[in-house]
Amino acid sequence: MSKKTKSKADAYSFFSCIEKNFDKAARYLSIKKGLLEQIKSCNAVYRMHFPVKIGKEIQVIEAYRVQHSHHKLPCKGGIRYSIKVNQDEVMTLAALMTYKCAIVDVPFGGAKGGIKIDPQIISTENIEKITRRYTSELIKKILIGPGIDVPAPDYGTGEREMSWIFDTFLSLSPGEVDALACVTGKPVSQGGVRGRKEATGLGVFYGIRELCKMKEEMLSVGLDVGLNGKKVIIQGLGNVGYHAATFFHEAGAIIVALAEREGAIYNKKGLNVSNVIIHLKKTGSILNFPESKNIEDTEKALELECDILIPAALENVIHKHNANRIKAKIIGEAANGPVTPEADDILGKKGVLIVPDIYLNAGGVTVSYFEWLKNLSHVRYGRMEKRFSENMNTELLQVIETSCRKKIPIEEKKMILRGPREIDLVRSGLEDTMINGFHKIRDLKKSLKIENMRTAAFVLAINKIIDSYEKLGIFP
Numbered sequence: 234m235s236k237k238t239k240s241k242a243d244a245y246s247f248f249s250c251i252e253k254n255f256d257k258a259a260r261y262l263s264i265k266k267g268l269l270e271q272i273k274s275c276n277a278v279y280r281m282h283f284p285v286k287i288g289k290e291i292q293v294i295e296a297y298r299v300q301h302s303h304h305k306l307p308c309k310g311g312i313r314y315s316i317k318v319n320q321d322e323v324m325t326l327a328a329l330m331t332y333k334c335a336i337v338d339v340p341f342g343g344a345k346g347g348i349k350i351d352p353q354i355i356s357t358e359n360i361e362k363i364t365r366r367y368t369s370e371l372i373k374k375i376l377i378g379p380g381i382d383v384p385a386p387d388y389g390t391g392e393r394e395m396s397w398i399f400d401t402f403l404s405l406s407p408g409e410v411d412a413l414a415c416v417t418g419k420p421v422s423q424g425g426v427r428g429r430k431e432a433t434g435l436g437v438f439y440g441i442r443e444l445c446k447m448k449e450e451m452l453s454v455g456l457d458v459g460l461n462g463k464k465v466i467i468q469g470l471g472n473v474g475y476h477a478a479t480f481f482h483e484a485g486a487i488i489v490a491l492a493e494r495e496g497a498i499y500n501k502k503g504l505n506v507s508n509v510i511i512h513l514k515k516t517g518s519i520l521n522f523p524e525s526k527n528i529e530d531t532e533k534a535l536e537l538e539c540d541i542l543i544p545a546a547l548e549n550v551i552h553k554h555n556a557n558r559i560k561a562k563i564i565g566e567a568a569n570g571p572v573t574p575e576a577d578d579i580l581g582k583k584g585v586l587i588v589p590d591i592y593l594n595a596g597g598v599t600v601s602y603f604e605w606l607k608n609l610s611h612v613r614y615g616r617m618e619k620r621f622s623e624n625m626n627t628e629l630l631q632v633i634e635t636s637c638r639k640k641i642p643i644e645e646k647k648m649i650l651r652g653p654r655e656i657d658l659v660r661s662g663l664e665d666t667m668i669n670g671f672h673k674i675r676d677l678k679k680s681l682k683i684e685n686m687r688t689a690a691f692v693l694a695i696n697k698i699i700d701s702y703e704k705l706g707i708f709p
């Protein structure tokens with residue numbers, strides 16, 4: 234590659250965007266250059282090509298697994314199926330996983346995988362073949378395992394793919410008692426944890442809800458405190474966008490627009506998310522949803538009037554060409570890398586509050602961590618304490634009733650008596666993680682007078698990673 238081409242490619246690579254954000258944060262810290270370089274760079278990049286027989290043809294599939302950081306093990310991160318998958322993208326997404334895990338105190342190094350296919354045009358049978366072959370390639374190179382590297386769902390993959398990965402791993406690892414922990418995001422019937430599916434979307438909701446509780450921030454963008462009545466636009470109705478939309482809707486926010494690949498729909502009075510999904514399943518598209526306006530050019534939906542914009546699909550959707558037209562006062566990065574550094578600067582100058590991906594979409598990996606712990610402990614959450622809590626609560630209520638000489642109504646009693654189920658514990662663990670993460674970033678932003686939440690989040694992540702290097706006795 235000539236020098237000229239290389240510098241042009243580098244300037245526009247997704248990885249270099251993340252490096253820029255990292256460098257901004259590094260200015261607030263006095264850390265040796267070499268150590269910063271070590272944190273930034275990808276520890277291992279594995280690119281593979283393998284043949285798969287599709288129909289009568291042999292197709293050569295291009296795939297990746299990148300382990301960005303080994304400062305904590307196992308490495309962790311999803312696997313993406315998309316025709317746009319490339320090395321730069323997988324490396325960047327792996328790096329984001331490292332920072333994300335550090336921010337929410339999840340003890341993993343970052344990783345990411347990708348297979349360059351379009352799952353929408355490949356039969357289920359062939360997707361299974363490709364997934365199983367990819368997994369055996371990972372096993373062959375010791376790039377998967379409960380203590381090595383633990384994949385999860387990402388764009389284009391879900392529970393189904395995770396169960397094929399687990400099954401392939403198990404069949405090639407006889408006697409591995411912890412085999413279930415080799416992958417997360419599995420169906421509950423196969424060792425998954427309740428609450429994983431909606432975790433990223435719910436985490437996005439918890440993060441934005443917390444921001445909207447802050448008087449100072451809401452005043453800075455001219456909004457009232459609280460989520461009720463806020464106008465929200467969601468781009469992407471996949472697993473993350475769909476669940477986020479549902480939680481915002483339930484909390485009283487008004488979903489004014491939803492955008493998908495084929496176009497967007499708009500209704501200033503609000504869209505009923507579950508009805509949109511029914512319509513999507515029936516017609517194969519969100520367009521022509523009753524009482525809403527179609528927007529043919531889906532990107533235009535990002536520019537509509539709203540309070541909160543949630544890009545929940547792919548990277549680089551808000552860039553220097555459309556940033557000036559964005560009207561949202563808050564942008565919640567549910568996707569990884571949806572705002573380019575140039576757009577970030579433009580929006581920052583306009584006073585838009587951006588809640589960064591490395592914090593806001595960490596709900597997925599947080600609950601993946603809970604799933605991994607469940608698999609390693611071989612016991613369902615709540616199994617040990619549910620009955621115990623119920624018995625304790627019964628006794629407590631009896632004492633209250635006797636001393637007050639008053640009977641508590643049966644329905645209220647039932648609610649108070651109930652011991653925690655797995656879903657209750659997972660959700661409260663997620664809520665606590667997201668609230669704590671938000672305040673750690675906010676406090677750091679205030680104390681170091683950092684210009685925005687993204688830089689503060691990077692500062693927090695770098696500090697955490699340095700801590701673990703110090704604990705390991707590396708780079709004293």
Ligand code: GLU
Nearest residue numbers: 310311385387597598601
């Ligand atoms: N793919 C998700 C992410 O980007 C989840 C990763 C995981 O659970 O390991 O955060």
